[in-house]
């Protein structure tokens with residue numbers, strides 16, 4: 001049960017004054033649902049203004065606050081010209097306040113002639129004159145503006161303004177109660193951190209490193225604690241020891257020898273499975289490193305030991321592909337493998353459910369549907385999760401574990417820096433496939449200007465004439481899924497003009513049947529070109545596809561580019577990756593694309609990505625997509641996570657049930673960050 005003290009924070013946003021149905025969508029877009037979300041909606045940056053007594057004091061380009069008196073209105077000569085308000089300062093210097101669009105009425109109301117107003121905005125030059133375009137604030141009273149010369153700039157969505165957002169956040173802050181201290185007092189003192197409530201207020205008021213760090217630390221601590229509680233609970237759980245006799249694995253006829261890394265990983269897994277305490281292991285291996293066969297061998301161990309195995313894939317496409325691959329590889333063993341997805345209906349569904357219940361199905365492969373209540377296993381011994389979503393792992397592990405003591409192997413193709421491994425997987429044991437199967441050719445990666453699109457299309461035509469296939473990846477416009485789609489559809493249309501039926505389109509909004517059909521045409525070689533949004537990032541394996549074009553490559557993160565590129569270079573033919581870039585590139589983008597050309601080492605790319613994006617920024621950039629955190633930036637994760645981790649460990653060692661005073665505070669923390677699945681694992685929690 002959530003501590004009562006947190007109730008005000010978990011109240012719906014609709015309880016805030018001024019939040020009506022009109023704001024529902026814009027707020028939802030930002031993930032702002034409850035009071036808690038508002039208080040943690042931290043500014044991206046601050047605008048700093050200087051109060052000046054007269055215009056002579058200000059400089060061009062400076063953000064100022066100044067008292068001005070409007071003296072004349074000037075409507076534009078054409079309806080398109082701005083509406084201008086001529087205003088003078090205390091010395092009689094003139095300045096123009098310019099309003100574009102149809103804002104004349106509003107401007108007149110705000111700036112009545114002859115009445116002094118406090119104006120905040122950026123001082124610019126326009127011809128011979130000084131001008132402020134669309135002042136940020138106009139106020140009859142100076143006090144408010146002078147008291148807040150640093151103004152928070154919040155992430156917004158359409159339909160919201162900074163003023164509105166700031167007011168909502170301030171209102172939400174008044175609902176924040178005092179909370180007990182969950183951090184180790186020594187840490188708080190040493191770092192000079194304010195207490196929680198104070199930290200929140202300060203973080204919204206000004207750049208306040210200590211405040212921001214404290215809030216980030218809280219989140220990191222909550223995460224570490226929750227993952228450790230999962231781990232501790234796991235150790236207490238009695239599972240079944242699975243000892244295989246090797247008869248099924250011996251029957252496998254793999255077309256290749258295992259790499260050293262694969263053999264090591266399998267041995268580690270075998271060791272874990274032989275213990276009664278459920279395995280909690282992460283298999284980390286770059287794209288193409290051969291995780292699938294490790295999964296298969298692990299599943300076979302479970303079957304040899306008389307249990308069943310399940311392989312959970314993030315998408316249907318991938319589930320289907322795993323099914324085909326595993327069934328082919330495992331054919332000589334005679335094990336019964338089934339595919340189960342949410343789409344199975346009627347008789348087919350019934351028969352799979354029966355098979356799982358009576359144990360005639362040894363291994364099931366599917367999407368999350370395999371964990372629905374309706375699915376009952378005779379004896380599920382091992383779950384392998386082909387993890388693509390990078391976070392929420394702890395939670396998912398718990399779901400698959402709950403009470404059953406099932407062994408669990410999570411696989412990830414995302415090479416993440418060690419610091420982030422800790423953040424996302426906490427106390428899991430890790431096996432790394434740090435060696436690619438032999439004979440892989442380097443992928444020839446080139447950066448090409450977008451203007452040369454025509455040449456690229458011709459290169460594609462030549463490529464197809466050799467019988468090989470290709471991918472075309474359209475960029476992801478983060479702001480809008482609809483725009484993404486439009487871009488992909490438009491590109492597909494253009495390429496269809498040239499390649500006709502040979503070009504198929506796949507994107508995230510398609511019906512699964514359509515998506516499968518398109519994938520199928522491509523995988524079988526009927527279609528030569530797969531035009532896609534980033535949905536292909538997850539695990540498609542078509543060795544004959546040896547060319548990849550990525551449009552607006554500068555928009556992607558390095559890790560993501562790496563994942564995408566990993567779709568080619570899977571066969572024996574030489575592969576090429578063309579990174580199309582826009583006209584204007586920032587220094588960082590240039591560096592990133594150069595790195596892609598230079599290396600194919602996923603771990604190195606991940607480290608560099610972290611370096612290029614993360615370090616040094618005062619407020620940091622939150623990267624909610626890549627980490628399980630909303631508050632902590634990459635930089636903060638790197639700096640503070642090791643500390644949070646140690647702090648969490650100490651707390652659990654001293655008070656594993658979280659029953660002491662600090663333990664109780666830590667429970668509050670876990671609920672605050674919705675890591676309460678950790679609490680629920682506590683005995684009697």
Ligand code: ADP
Pocket residue numbers: 256257258259262285286287288289290291292293413437438541570
């Ligand atoms: P991952 O899932 O790690 O990205 P896969 O398991 O799909 O990689 O393997 C990529 C390709 O490498 C597959 O075609 C697979 O058959 C092949 N492969 C796996 N292990 C080896 C090996 N030891 N030697 C040669 N090829 C291998």
Ligand code: MG
Pocket residue numbers: 291292413539
């Ligand atoms: Mg894979």
